[in-house]
Each structure stands twice: as C-alpha cells, then as structure tokens.
Amino acid sequence: MPDWGRTFLDHANQTVKIVFFSHYFTPEGNAPASRTHDHCARWAAAGHEVTVITCAPNVPNGEVYEGYSNGLWPVRETIDGIEVVRVWTRIRPKPGKKDLILNFLSYMFSALFAFVFFVRRPNVIVATSPQFFCGVAGVLASWLKWRPLVLEIRDIWPESILTVGAMGRSPIIRALEVIERWMYRNASHIVAVGSGYRTNIMKKVGLGDRISVITNxxxxxxxxxxxxxxxxxxxxxxxGKFICSYVGTVGLAHGLDIVVRTAERLRDAGRDDVVFMVVGGGAKLSSLRETVSELRLDDFIVMTGHLDKPQMPKVLATSDACLVHLSNVALFATVIPSKIFETMAMERPIIMGVKGPARDIVMMAGGGVAVEPEDDAELFNAVLRLAEDPELARAMGSDARRFALKHFDRNDLAATYLTLLREVASGQPVTTVVADLPAIGPEERRSKSSSSAGVAAKTQAEQVG
Structure with a gap:
C-alpha cells in the first residue's frame, strides 16, 4: 500500500468527497446495486459529495434499460443526491463467458477514463468487487490521483469462479490470484460483508488491522x-396456495435443483396446496424452466423471471415463507445473502439452506428453520411444517423483523461505513469493525427447533454466543 504521507481531510466536520466505483447501480436491483445506492444516498443526504462511476443498467439480461443508452462518452445524472457517471461497456444480450470478461474489462478502462477527465479529485475512493476488475480500477485510480482506497469485498474472486465450476484452474486463474493479492495490499482499508471473507483475506495476505466487516x-x-x-x-x-418463494439470482451457485426435487416430493405426497415461486433471472433460469416443463411440475413451481426491485416488497408480502439457498460447498458457508435482511424485515419466516453466519443470524433471531443445503427431504419437511403451522410462521416472521431492525438497519450500517471513510480520508487511525454477528442478550435468543433434521435454534445461538 502506498504511504500517502499527508492528510486529505483536514477537519472532522468537513464534507467528504467520495468516488465510488461500482459496476452495478440503481435502477438495477441486484444486491451490489442496492447496497451501493442505499449507502451513497445516505451519505449524500448527510451533506457529503458522492459520485458513483457505473455503466448503463442492463442486469440481468444484458439489455440496456429503457431511457438509457450505452454511448462511448460518459453521461451524468443525479439520483437521490448522488452524482452518477455512466460509462460505456461492451454489453451483449444473454452474455457468455467471453462476453462477460470483455464487459468487465471495458468497464475498468472506461471508468478510469471518466475518473481522470470527468470527476473532481476526491478525498477517498471506494471500489466494490466483484466484478473483479472494478477493484483493479479502484487501485489504479488511487494511484492516478494519489488518494486512499477502500476496497469493498462482497465475494471472493477468483476463488468463487472455481467453486461454481465456471472455470477450471489455469494460468488465467493463477494470474487473477496474483492480482487479487495485489489489490488487497494496495488498499488503505478493506471492507468485507462478512467475517468469513475477512478470515479468507487474512489467510492470504494478513492485514487484519486493515480489514473491517460491514454487513448488508x-x-x-x-x-x-x-x-x-x-x-x-x-x-x-x-x-389458496401456501407460497414458498425463492427471490434472487438463478445461477450456478444457488443449487436450485433442490426446488425441483422437493416439488416432486410434494406431487408424490398429493400436496398441491403448496407451491414454490422462483423470482429472478440468471444463467440457470432457462435450464430450470426446461426441467420443470419436462417433469410436469408447473403446478408446483411458478417462475416469474426477473422483476424490478420496487416489486420485491410486494413479492415478499405475497409469500408465506422464503427459501434462501446456496450449493453445499465450503466457500459459500462464508456468505451472508442480503435477501435474508429484506425477508426478515417483511415479517416472513426463512427456510435457510446456507451454512455459517447467515444461518446463525436467522437462528439467533428465531426467524426461520434451517435445512442442510441440497437436502430435498429436509426442505420438504420444513415447508410442510410451516404450511401446517401458520401461527409458528407468523411468530417467526415477527421475531425476524424485530431482530433485523435492531441489528441490521441500513441507516446504522451506512453511518458506521461513513465514519470509517472519514477516518481513512483524514489519515486518522481507523477503528476496525470486525463483527457480523450481533452481540445479543439471552432474552433475545429463541429455542425453536430449526428443522426436521433436529437442528435447534437455541443450539445454534449458543454456538455463536
């Protein structure tokens, strides 16, 4: 990391000028776009100057949204007090691997061009990864204008690419691993969205005093x-249906074959009063639709495709329970999906098919039941348990909202993040934030059993307490 050698923010009450590199941004509705917008909007509302360098909205189908263009020249707009600079990227409908790589690289170069020629010199730079080359752009930008960088890590690339089988180990992956470590070492501070990510980074490069955890x-x-x-x-x-919704990306990492297998169990049991609603797009959506059609499961699995972010509260409100699921691999036990907090706030119980701190949060809240990832027998029993006990489902939902608002309010998290940015920008020692699990008293713990497999919420809470 460069020795900046001087203070860029001279007074504690001075306006902070923040430039944020993010490939995804509003009106896109995925997790990185929502997190970046929600934080930046709050910083702007507090009187700080926030600029986001992003591209034309096109997720998930690779098609530019109506009202936007993908021109070569950067375009400015203002959203909720945030100056947004949109740059050209190589966008293709339904992109393959090559298209995605070129899209990511084109953002890096276009964003750097806009940063140098269209953006005022900031006090601090933030870059969020993935996508991977957004982080690279952040490091290069910090060198070009000699400003400190806060690198935000929401997924561990390229490790996660290997985990989902998108690429095999190769010289390209090894080169990306070298760049990954270079990014970490050249950041003034790193913000991870979970303690598992922090541990992963520390194993690779150390730097524990420069890595904070600020969850979604x-x-x-x-x-x-x-x-x-x-x-x-x-x-x-x-x-007349009990609706169990899956809301989010239908991708390689999400293991949604479990929904198909569970739907077959429901059909065999004659439970046509229960239905899965899959809301979202992604690389596996087409193949999932084909499987549902081939197995004649249309009465048990409804797929809406991609819906805009403003519709999500209504989708969750229409659900009786929500499934959160990732494939059963070790890396995903470090992930805390952002959708759990939105579901909890909507007073809906969660069927949690993710291990690690995400499961611990839901169990500590008493906000759902846990199932083993990819175990359709457990998912079948969990869905029926909630379908047959609506009072239990309502109680879990109520506890979930109370817990989420107390411990995961975006307003509080944005304030913590802003304090960190101010410290980095001013050259002060940074107070490292390291906890993603809230410190709670015994009165908040719940003892509801978590699944037919016998995983108890109380046991989970005690293990992390």
Whole structure:
C-alpha cells in the first residue's frame, strides 16, 4: 500500500468527497446495486459529495434499460443526491463467458477514463468487487490521483469462479490470484460483508488491522410488512396456495435443483396446496424452466423471471415463507445473502439452506428453520411444517423483523461505513469493525427447533454466543 504521507481531510466536520466505483447501480436491483445506492444516498443526504462511476443498467439480461443508452462518452445524472457517471461497456444480450470478461474489462478502462477527465479529485475512493476488475480500477485510480482506497469485498474472486465450476484452474486463474493479492495490499482499508471473507483475506495476505466487516442490511422504510398482493396471486394462479418463494439470482451457485426435487416430493405426497415461486433471472433460469416443463411440475413451481426491485416488497408480502439457498460447498458457508435482511424485515419466516453466519443470524433471531443445503427431504419437511403451522410462521416472521431492525438497519450500517471513510480520508487511525454477528442478550435468543433434521435454534445461538 502506498504511504500517502499527508492528510486529505483536514477537519472532522468537513464534507467528504467520495468516488465510488461500482459496476452495478440503481435502477438495477441486484444486491451490489442496492447496497451501493442505499449507502451513497445516505451519505449524500448527510451533506457529503458522492459520485458513483457505473455503466448503463442492463442486469440481468444484458439489455440496456429503457431511457438509457450505452454511448462511448460518459453521461451524468443525479439520483437521490448522488452524482452518477455512466460509462460505456461492451454489453451483449444473454452474455457468455467471453462476453462477460470483455464487459468487465471495458468497464475498468472506461471508468478510469471518466475518473481522470470527468470527476473532481476526491478525498477517498471506494471500489466494490466483484466484478473483479472494478477493484483493479479502484487501485489504479488511487494511484492516478494519489488518494486512499477502500476496497469493498462482497465475494471472493477468483476463488468463487472455481467453486461454481465456471472455470477450471489455469494460468488465467493463477494470474487473477496474483492480482487479487495485489489489490488487497494496495488498499488503505478493506471492507468485507462478512467475517468469513475477512478470515479468507487474512489467510492470504494478513492485514487484519486493515480489514473491517460491514454487513448488508435493510431499509426499514422500503421493506415494511403489508398485505398479500392480489395482482401477483391472480397473475400466477396462486389462489389458496401456501407460497414458498425463492427471490434472487438463478445461477450456478444457488443449487436450485433442490426446488425441483422437493416439488416432486410434494406431487408424490398429493400436496398441491403448496407451491414454490422462483423470482429472478440468471444463467440457470432457462435450464430450470426446461426441467420443470419436462417433469410436469408447473403446478408446483411458478417462475416469474426477473422483476424490478420496487416489486420485491410486494413479492415478499405475497409469500408465506422464503427459501434462501446456496450449493453445499465450503466457500459459500462464508456468505451472508442480503435477501435474508429484506425477508426478515417483511415479517416472513426463512427456510435457510446456507451454512455459517447467515444461518446463525436467522437462528439467533428465531426467524426461520434451517435445512442442510441440497437436502430435498429436509426442505420438504420444513415447508410442510410451516404450511401446517401458520401461527409458528407468523411468530417467526415477527421475531425476524424485530431482530433485523435492531441489528441490521441500513441507516446504522451506512453511518458506521461513513465514519470509517472519514477516518481513512483524514489519515486518522481507523477503528476496525470486525463483527457480523450481533452481540445479543439471552432474552433475545429463541429455542425453536430449526428443522426436521433436529437442528435447534437455541443450539445454534449458543454456538455463536
């Protein structure tokens, strides 16, 4: 890491000028876009100058949204007090691996061009990864204008690429691993979204005193309990059904074959009163649709495709329970999916098919049941348990919202992040934030059993307490 040698923010009350590199941003509705927007909007509302360098919105289908263009020249707009600079990237509909790599690289070069020629010199730079080369852009930008960099890590690349089988080990992967360590070492500070990521980075490069954990959270005003949306019920023929929703990316990492296998169990058991609603797009959506059609499971699995972020509260409100699931591999036990906080805030119980701190959070809240990832027998039993005990489901949902608002309010997390940025920008010693699991008293712990497999919420809470 360069020795900056002087202070860039001279007074504690001075406005902080922040430049944020993010490949994804509003109106896109994925987790990185939401996190970046929600934090930046709060910093801007507090009087700070925030610029986000991003590209034309096109996720998940690789098609530029109506009202936007993907021109070579950077375009400015203002969203919720944030100056947004949109740069050209190589966008292709339904992109393959080569298209994605070229898209990521084109963002890096275009974003650096915009940073040098279109953006005022900031006090501090933030770059969020993935995508991987967004972090590279952040390091190069910090060198070009001699400003400190906060590198935000939301996924461990290239390790996660290997984990999902998107690429095999090769000279390209080894080169990316070298660049990964170079990025870590050249950041003034690193913000990880979970303690598992922090541990992973420390094993590679050390730097424990320069790595903080600031988790994802939820906007309590946007995600507020409401009545079931009748339009959604009627559109997808869900009248009289217990609806278990999966909301998010339908990708390589998510192991949604478990939904198909569980739906077969429901059909065999004659439980046509239970349905899965899969909401989202991604690389595996087409193959999942084909499988559902081939197995004639259309009455048990409804797939909406991608829906815009503003529709998510209504989708969650229409659900009786929500599935959160990742494939059963060690790396994913470090992941804390952002959707758990939104689901909790909407007072919906979670069926948690993810190990590690994400499961611990839900169990500490008493906000759901846990199942072994990829175990369709456990998922089948968990869904039926909630379907047959609506009072239990409602109690879990109520506990979940109370816990989420107390410990994962986006307003509080944004304030913590801003304090860190101010310290980095001013050259002060940075107070490292290291906890992703809240410190709670015994009165908050719940003793509901977590699944038919016998994993108890109380046991989980005691293990992490």
């Amino acid at each position: 959270g939820v906007d309590p005003e946007q995600f507020t309990p409401e009545e079931r949306c009748l339009d959604i019920v009627e559109t997808y023929g869900l009248q």
